[in-house]
Amino acid sequence: MSETTVGYLNGLLSKYTPSSTSFDKARTHRSGIETRLDAWLGVREMFETGSLKHGTGVWFYSDVDYVVSLKGTRPTPTMSLNNVRDALKDKYPNTTVRVSRPAVVCEFASGDETVEVVPAYIDSVNGGYWIPDPKDSSAWMKSHPKDHNSYVNDANTKHSGAAKKLARLAKTWKYKRNVPISSCYLEMRAAKFAKGVGTWVLPMDLASFFKHLQDIDLAAMNDPTGLGSRFTPCSSESNRQDALSKLDTAVTRSQKAYSAYLDDKHADAISQWKLVFNQ
Known part of the structure; x- marks a missing residue:
């Protein structure tokens, strides 16, 4: 037929x-990332978001995405991204770690286990998180990934x-x-x-x-x-x-x-x- x-x-x-296990290797890096960022910058919480979490990921193309809510006063978006990048470069000197707004991209295993980390600052008054604006390097934008x-x-x-x-x-x-x-x-x-x-x-x-x-x-x-x-x-x-x-x-x-x-x-x-x- x-x-x-x-x-x-x-x-x-x-x-x-x-598959449910396709990105398990990439997810194994979460603990190391969170521990290093907490030591360098202070972490309120870190949670998975993006296509894979939402059940809309595409095999071979999608990455594991995390939002990391940082402590302290919110700096400029560029400074925040650079701080996260530098902390992870120090932790993983043999891994390509680069900024790709609004995230810091870690290309583990030559890109086969790619993890993206979005720095965020919680809005304790109105809710949600401030993350770097992808279109404006000087601006933050409000995001509600859980919602x-x-x-x-x-x-x-x-x-x-x-x-x-x-x-x-x-x-x-x-x-x-x-x-x-x-x-x-x-x-x-x-x-x-x-x-x-x-x-x-x-x-x-x-x-x-x-x-x-x-x-x-x-x-x-x-x-x-x-x-x-x-x-x-x-x-x-x-x-x-x-x-x-x-x-x-x-x-x-x-x-x-x-x-x-x-x-x-x-x-x-x-x-x-x-x-x-x-x-």
């Missing part, structure tokens, strides 16, 4: 879904996990087509989109999601929890234009794929999806 469109997309989801995780989980209860499936496929497109767009932006857009649709048909809604992103011109997104700063799609306008160009191509191909799917031409639909995901 020939492969169906839904079967192909579900197979792609399965292929790029990390964002809850929002994605809540959206995912609708349509049997549609939100996380949509987010993972959108991120797979990002990585496979080298699209300079924020994974967090895609995840929150996907969660909001999935939460708003009345029915769920994977080929239809995936194509509709790409079209939705095109229609809104990759606009910045208000925090759907109403708590934090806006989610920006890209780190610069030039990257946004590059992302829009690649999105236009994805929309054209996904619309062709959906039309073929409606005509029961699954081989044609799959060939278009393969172009979307560079398979």
